[in-house]
Amino acid sequence: MDDQVLAAMARWPNVPAVRGWLSLSARGQWRLHPHGRGWDTPDEEPGETISSPQIIGFIGRNYLADDAGRWFFQNGPQRVYVRLDGAPWILGMDADAQGRSRLRTHTGQDYGPVDHWWLDPGGRLYARSAAGAGLVNDRDLGRVVDALRTADGQPLDDWFERPDPAGISVRLDSGDPGCSAARTPMGLLAADAVEATLGFVRLP
Known part of the structure; x- marks a missing residue:
């Protein structure tokens, strides 16, 4: 402040x-x-x-x-x-000085590490970190989804196409072959459960 x-x-x-x-x-x-x-x-x-x-x-x-x-x-x-209208932090993806992918907030701060990911029925991708809840900007959604991998390194295409996908563990691929990203839970979230689950109030 x-x-x-x-x-x-x-x-x-x-x-x-x-x-x-x-x-x-x-x-x-x-x-x-x-x-x-x-x-x-x-x-x-x-x-x-x-x-x-x-x-x-x-x-x-x-x-x-x-x-x-x-x-x-x-x-x-x-x-x-x-x-x-979305979440306290709106997230995008850019690259650091070494060319590694990173999540950034709408205020220009680094965001993470993410401790949980959720997808709602409308295709919105939410994240949670110590900084609070984040929503991936729809303009960067494709880039973030492409950077997310299953625990064994596979893209999420198969998971999205399942008729009733269960929770999985994912990691955010930074593009650095020497970096082993932490595995993070990912699951589905009902639209009416977003605020209670992620711990924020949309209309205070």
Whole structure:
């Protein structure tokens, strides 16, 4: 958290929190709802994408969760709760300086190690790590699925094609032949069980 934010919290400790002003899309875009009608209102606003790199960076540095799994942006002394259209972290895949594949969050942080993967009925791929729950951005879904291998090194094609796939162990292939990735459980997850299983609140 930024020093200026910590100072503002200390100076004004009892500023009420707000809801309905900020959301995070399933593609990792921050959206501002300028009239505070971001969710649970009859005239809900679709929101405006925030494009300023300075503001995006400020939100990302001061983006946290409380003990109840509600994610928020600490805007100076005020807590701004975030509507999550996918998960707290939206994940993509890129390569590090050595050309090895890695998962990155929408805020530019490395994500992992993953301790569990889930696939929901709509084809969304979720992950969990010590940082919290993540959803793979649909634009990078193919790359991540291609990088996932069964415990014996096979692609996941056969598993996806089973009429009733059971849980398996997978590893994320980084492309480094000298790296042995940890095996991680992967299974199916009902759409209505995502929040409870991964421990976050979409509408805080």
